[in-house]
Amino acid sequence: MVYEDRDLEEVGRAARAGDPQALEELCSRLRVSFVLLAKRRIGNQDTAEDLAHDALAVVAERVGAVASNVDVVPWCLTVLRNVVGNYYMAKRRSERLLPWAPGLAERWHGGVTREREAAKEEISEALPRLGPRCRQLLEWKLAGMSAGEMQARLGLPNKNALYMRFHRCRQELKRVLEAERKGE
Numbered sequence: 001m002v003y004e005d006r007d008l009e010e011v012g013r014a015a016r017a018g019d020p021q022a023l024e025e026l027c028s029r030l031r032v033s034f035v036l037l038a039k040r041r042i043g044n045q046d047t048a049e050d051l052a053h054d055a056l057a058v059v060a061e062r063v064g065a066v067a068s069n070v071d072v073v074p075w076c077l078t079v080l081r082n083v084v085g086n087y088y089m090a091k092r093r094s095e096r097l098l099p100w101a102p103g104l105a106e107r108w109h110g111g112v113t114r115e116r117e118a119a120k121e122e123i124s125e126a127l128p129r130l131g132p133r134c135r136q137l138l139e140w141k142l143a144g145m146s147a148g149e150m151q152a153r154l155g156l157p158n159k160n161a162l163y164m165r166f167h168r169c170r171q172e173l174k175r176v177l178e179a180e181r182k183g184e
Contacts, residue, residue, distance in 0.1 A: 012072025134169040
């Protein structure tokens, strides 16, 4: 069935009923709006795209469980609102933990040696320049949280999504450290 000429709520109802083509159309249409809404709240394009992606993942995973007396589009917007709210809560939590960043870096590198002390200081100085999502993941990792616990807290569908976030975080940390070494 072709959904391009259908109302978004009608597409949402078909997606809720289990039609994979309708689900794809729903997510495709919502993506642009989600990114714009998230960017308006966050102010950062990359973070807005990540949050929109996370919200769409929740929509795709849970739209079939939405009660039949609930309109799908408002429910989808509620999902986005909750994802953005979780982002802000994590950001505030991260800012409260920031004074302990040197201790986190020490736990990451283990015992004290000259090289580890230098790495500790370098990471400590870089943490404030990392995005809040990256800081949060590093803080959780350094605090000893398991991958399963992180996946559950973030509401990710599988560990591969978590590993992709870690990959992005390592790239961001690498860029920040390289820029710092070059004196930028």
